[in-house]
Amino acid sequence: MKIIRLAVAALAATAILAPVSGWAQTRITFKSAKTGSSYYQMAVQLSEAVKRGTDGGIILTVEESQGSVQNVMEVVARSGNYVFTTPPALVGSAQGAKGPFQDKGNPRFDEIRALFPIPSLTMHFVVDADAGVTDLAGLEGKTILLGKGSFGATEGEKYLELFGLTDKVTIADAELSNAVAALKNGQIHAFVTAGSWPAPNVIEAAAGTGVTVLSLSDEQIAETKRARTVIPAGTYAGQEADIVTTSLPVVAYATTEMDDDTAYRLTKTFWDERAKMAGEAAWWKGVDAGLLANIDGKIHPGALRYYDEAGMAVTEANR
Template sequence: MKKSVVVLLVITMLIQGLLFAAGTQEGAAEPVKKTVINFPTAATTGAVYPLGSAMANLWNTKLDNVRASAQASAGGIANLNMIADGEAQLGVAVTSIMYESFNGIGAFEGRPNPNLRVMIGLYANPNQVVVTQNSNINSLADLAGKRFASGAPGSTTEVETSLHLKTSGVNYPDGLRVQYVGFTEAIDLMRNKQLDGAWIMAGIPNAAVTEMLSTAGGKLLSLDMDLIKKLQQAYPWYGAYTIPAGTYPGQTTDVLTSAIKITVCTDARVDADVIYDMTKAFWENFEELKATQAPLKQVNPKEAVKDLAGLPLHEGAARYYKEIGLL
């Protein structure tokens, strides 16, 4: 009798143990699969890399299905090459070189990337043309024969100078006295009256432009709307942009110029639900990000899908923009 009781107790304990183990397994939540997001941005010395790092941190904090990592990089062209090669899932780039990458032209000649997509339209990067007050330069056409800093050879600034002056009818570079120097050198040359003007492409207000206007006798040159429309016909990534009066010392009137939008771009093959979640998390926490990231102060959320050079939005991002009425 005792032996039977002992056996019964053992069997009961075994059954309870098995039921407990089964219940534990059924109740255990399966680990969420995380999508790895490599996110090249720009050099660590500028404002884009810290912005990218803050965005990656936001996604890692708010989303349990993403592991994002912002990386320093050589900039837009390098980022787009990494996306095309599958080495990155996100990147920062302006719409001009995105257009070239998507269509396989320019720097991407023969290497189109039809999978390139826009995720977030950030802010416009305006062209800012500073000339000296006593140079008698009132339009881009007046730069013919003048001493002008167009930026380092092959730089974005130099490319912008070339496109705008050629569209204005100025023979660039032979039709003027070009100095291939950057912002800092241009300030000193203008102060020493060795330069009539310089081209700067950067967000506003820009420290170099402030210096040129306040200490080197400079003024901002306004572009003609007809010129901007002519540029848009040939280069669909351009948008018209107004630098409001009072942005810089002594700037008493609005200045019209051209601008190119900076975006967060991605690959069509990245899961649509993941891109939807990331896009939504960015905009729903935009004010929090803007408080610490100066470039976002230039962003108008209502213009997130404007001036994108006709480039396609990612399916997941488009879903979110439709939900909030932007599409």
């Protein structure tokens, strides 16, 4: 009789522990950005938040990436629970074999599904406060550092051309990593950077030098064909008013190989932990349900289940 009781107790313990063990086996590869970048830091924070929010049931292993194009391309070779970040437009390009994916089309790209938005790449036109510049037109005659090879550099160059400033400014031949020191030393009047807000280099410049971050008019924003973004007053030292600028949405994606329950739990945990992450790093404050409107293409069915339960609006095109 004692043996039977022991056997029943063992079976009960197994039944209790089995789900926990099952959750512990859910491991996800999270392909992010270059080590040291704000987006890599976000990935690490998200990994910690998911582990905390699921009691270790889901483990995100963060991998360094050389950029969003690489993240999308790896869908071809990856299997299982592969999650990556990229602007939605690149997913559309991959599925249409356009742009950087020309002649690289693959049926696997059609299996990409969105999960949730993360902080957007937000444009910052940062000017020395002593320069007296209050809008983009005021950059005429000034020396500007754009950097090289980044989204911010390419986008900044595009804006200068779009608003007739290309031949009216001097472009500094330097890396963006030197921007704050160059501004402080008077070697440049302004620099352009793109990243989640608050951007670390803008925080440094605002605290050490005093800067003005320029706003764009609604007409200018419409010309850029980018999303309108508002950086709230007080985000940077000395910033007394909202900054109205543009941004490029960034989204976390998986593929149809991720099962619905995992996608549901990962998405729910992200939103459940978002406020706590925002308390740890302000860039998460810019993420809300409104960013779902920036997602192009299909959302993973598991994530859709959460959005429907939470009452978050999702377009029919995303279903």
